[in-house]
Amino acid sequence: MEIKFENVSYIYSQGTELEKYGLSDINFKIQSASFTAIVGHTGSGKSTLIHQINALLKPSKGNVRIGDDFIINNEITGKGLKPLRQKVGMVFQFPENQLFEETVLKDIMFGPLNFGFSKKEAEDSAYYWLEKVGLDVSLADKSPFELSGGQMRRVAIAGVMASNPEVLILDEPTAGLDPVGQKEILALFKDYQHQGHTVVLVSHDMDIVANYADEVLVLEAGQLLRQEAPQTLFQDEKWLHQHALNQPKVTAFAQQLAAKGFKFESMPITMAELVEVLTPKLGGKLAEDG
Structure with a gap:
């Protein structure tokens, strides 16, 4: 599904002395079946933005x-929210806030049952996603609150994805x-995208x-500064530095190599790109030295 923000603003405590813009006149479009990352510092508006997508927060202005x-x-x-939230699933930052049932299985089944799955359909989907997120089915009857933080994270993810x-x-x-x-969970999300779903990821x-996103939205102080491919964004070292944003570690390493004489047509942003560029260069150098 395509996502489009049209002149969207969100104002906290509107009409009071504490009024503050969380988002200011945001415009962008996310293509269907794409993988988009949203980046920015704490307080930049990332959470405010994603909460608009399933109406946990409603725009003060715009659509x-x-x-x-x-x-x-x-x-x-509220009448139109249930069908919307069946289409738009959200995994929150703190999994313990999403878990509430007495068993792992019931927790994963809750969403599908709420959206009209039969009990068998919900159970089948729950077991399927329990395994897909890397948890053993033996955990199905345990309380989610007996699990480790990492396991709780996986249960929360399974509970959202079980509704498809x-x-x-x-x-x-x-x-x-x-x-x-x-790596396992991110590969799962990338595979989900490849099956035709739209994925939006908030990450620091x-x-x-660099490794998973097709496009990046950069937020700062409630404003959208840039929307472009990571290959383009991460080339702009000066701009990133001005906005206190890091480059991928691979790119930073490649710049150190460039300072020592290695030539790059463009800076690699993933390990695979770095290996692809360096292999023929190092191969030729080894042949010369031999």
Whole structure:
């Protein structure tokens, strides 16, 4: 599903002395079946923005369009929210805030049952996603609150994906996971995109953004500064430095190599790109030295 923001502003404590813009006149479009990352410092508006996509927060001004069927603005009522939230699933930053049932299985089944799945359909989907997120089915009858933080994160993810949302919103989804677990979960999200779903990821980790995102939105103080491919964004070292944003570690390393004489047509942003560029160069150098 396509996501479109049209002159969207969100004002906290509107009409009071504490009035503050969380978002200011935001315009962008996210293509259907794309993987988009949202980056920016704490307080930049990232959470405020993603909460507009399933109407947890409603725009103070402007419209958010989700596909052809949903328009979210300050006039939308609760009547249209359930079908919207079936289409737009959200994994929050803190998984313990999403878990509440007495068993893992019931927690994962809750969303599908709420959206009209039969009990068997919900159970089948719950077991399927329990395994897909890397958890053993033996955990199905345990309380989710007996699990580790990383396991709770996986249960929360399974509970959202079990309803098969067309849009998947992820707020720092790999927090609490070790590096192997991060790769497994991110590969799962990328595969979900490739199946035709739209994925939106909030992350502070530029290596994750470089490796998985098709496009990046950069927010600062409630404003959208840039929307472009990570390959383009991460070339602009000066601009990133001005806005206190990091480059991927691979790009920073490549710049150190460039300072020592290596030639790059453009700076690599992933390890795969770096290896592809360096292999023929190092191969030729080794042949000369031999």
